[in-house]
Amino acid sequence: MSDFPAPKTMAKSLRSALADQDIFISHGQSLEVVARQLGYANWNVLSARMDASEAPAIALGMPAGWVPCGRYSGKHFRTGIDPDMRGVAVAEAIAKRGIPGDSFAGLMQSISAEAYRGKRLQLSAQLKVREAGVGTIWMRIDPVAGRRSLGFDNMMRRKSKGALSGDSDWTERAIVLDVPEEAYSIHFGFFLQAPGIVWARDFRLEAVAEDVPVTGDRDLPSGPTNLNLF
Incomplete structure (x- = not known):
């Protein structure tokens, strides 16, 4: 994608460069820094x-x-x-x-x-x-x-x-x-x-209202089905 210069690669490089200076941050923190460097409020907005x-x-x-x-x-x-x-x-x-x-x-x-x-x-x-x-x-x-x-x-x-x-x-x-x-x-x-x-x-x-059914791929059935595999 041309609009983003490999943000995850940037985050990995940033984390590595800081580690070389004995500064250790998590992968998530590195992603947040990169998102702000690219002008976004946070990584969620950038990743979307x-x-x-x-x-x-x-x-x-x-x-x-x-x-x-x-x-x-x-x-x-x-x-x-x-x-x-x-x-x-x-x-x-x-x-x-x-x-x-x-x-x-x-x-x-x-x-x-x-x-x-x-x-x-x-x-x-x-x-x-x-x-x-x-x-x-x-x-x-x-x-x-x-x-x-x-x-x-x-x-x-x-x-x-x-x-x-x-x-x-x-x-x-x-x-x-x-x-x-x-x-x-x-x-x-x-x-x-x-x-x-x-x-x-x-x-x-x-x-x-709460009586409107929720949709979505993560809805689970109320119980198991076809346990005998017939």
Whole structure:
């Protein structure tokens, strides 16, 4: 990724250089220092951007407050405001071939979790897809740097009301995650896995009642199943 000069490598080198002077810091502390050197408040914010490997090859206007995200996106996608639809963002695969199977592109935001701690948070939006591999929204709840995320959902594993594929008109989708007291930051957005196009509009992020079911890949079943392997 061209926007970040290998931050993890920088952190490793910094830690090694300090150790040569008998100054010892943890890997997490080193990551925090590098994040601040690159102009970010902390490592969580930087790491949330690190998948945004390059700016899209064909630029569109960018909605205020949003940034590109993705993997291997620079040569294969364009993202931004759809010039033909007011209030609509788009991620489009522009390469006809040679797109890596794990590549994706979209837009995202990162915000402080402070106002949402102890609450159940719902992200909702409307999506529309055309000839799409996958079009979806996502949300992640992070603690302080160096620890595993506290919650994540990108709708990819759902059996119903999940990510969209192929062709679909405007469809409402929602993600619901709990925000623990130790949460530090919240990251959310939408993306496309090639091929095709996904459009997104009417994003809403709001606290909801406890009777709204939580979604996400880490939900566990209430008990074991098929222990006899039949």
